[in-house]
Amino acid sequence: MQIENMPNYGAVPPAEMAKLAEQVVLGKAKKHPEITLILAVMAGIFVAIGAMFYTITMAGAQGTPYGLTKLVGGIVFSVGLMLVVLCGGELFTSSTLLLMGKATGKLKLGNIAKNWSLVYLGNFIGSIIFATLIVYGGIWEGGHGQVGLSSLYIAKAKLGHPFVQDIVLGLLCNLLVCLCYWMTLSARTAAGKMMACVLPVAAFVVAGFEHSVANMYLLPVAYLTKAVAGPEFWQAIGYSAADFDMITLQNIVMNLIPVTIGNILGGGVMVGLSKWFVYLRVKG
Template structure:
């Protein structure tokens, strides 16, 4: 006997998730520009919070097994996407799914470009604002300089890739990020959405994939430490600024360009357009 009026705690079916994603994409493009900008700044702050958490957790992790350290750091970083999904914000990497709206004919390219420009700029502003606060607050000095050293290590590693490698790592990253967002659409509870964020995000962080918005915080944070830290910091960690010469503005910009391209392909094409093709395409 079927019990009536019981809440449905099962997952939303994939076809319904595709419709939800399409409506969300169209809704993003139709928001007032001022609203979009504020929500994008918040998303930049949320991802920067995750970047800060990751940097702190990874401080002194050289003594841990490599894979275990990456797993712990990746779980910490998943905080960022949880904040974006549950608190409501506009994140560039998930906004790449607006290509679904173009495929269904509900959005034009100018709508998408306008949204992407606003969201990308807002994410960057939020990331830099949070980095300035973290630097000004001296958080990077924690652990006798180990938190700052962690930030330097992270930035140096990210700037060690070639252009094509950054594109590929950007593709792989946003494939996982947008699949994570897709999974959150299947959950009917806040706890379910939070659980959906953990392992896919931990996977991309552990594997060293490249997320453009995360890099908007992690790379400038490393740059500020390299350029502004005093001699007592360098003495404490046993390095010099010259050891991190690769962390410069030119290399940061050269990282963000290919990673952004890769993120668009991984999220907008591999996730958004593939889901449109399977679930939303008008079949003749």
């Protein structure tokens, strides 16, 4: 029983969440382009912070059980989405939900394309800024080079997928990320929103799914590490630059393209349009 004048901390029911999500995506499309770009840069930095945390957590973990290591890495990675949700940011993967606005007839494809372009660009700028700071701050030298090796290993694994597999992995990733974002709309407290971020994000990290904005940091930071590392680094980790010859700008682009397509399908179609169909579609 609700006590008068007391806040309601119960979860928002699914049908109300759908209406709230529609308001949120329409608000995203109406923001001034400069505001959208700045918020997107910040979101790129926030996700990069989570990715950096993940990379360092994975450093030197070869002797730890695979699943346990990935679980811990996924949990710490979730701080990136927590920052986006609580501190404010425009993240491309959640912006795929703008397709709901098209389905309800309140947004045109031109509005969506403009928003996606600005947010994607801003996320990329933020990710590159943070990757550059991390590399030239010497963070990759930590653990006698194990942090840098972790970055290289992560990038090598991501660049080893064929095009179609990257689409599928991107789809599965943003299915989880947008469901995660959807759950944060249900939570009424900061703690509730933070908790809603943890397990879905950990799940996609554990499974090795592909997040386009995370890859905007994880792949360039490995590329830059490889570019600036000296002979002492390679000697310390027992590898050479030739062992990571697949980490090239061309391969990074060829990863981001299919992963981005998959993210749109997973978030915009599988979450956004399915929720529209169930809760917001005008039934006649």
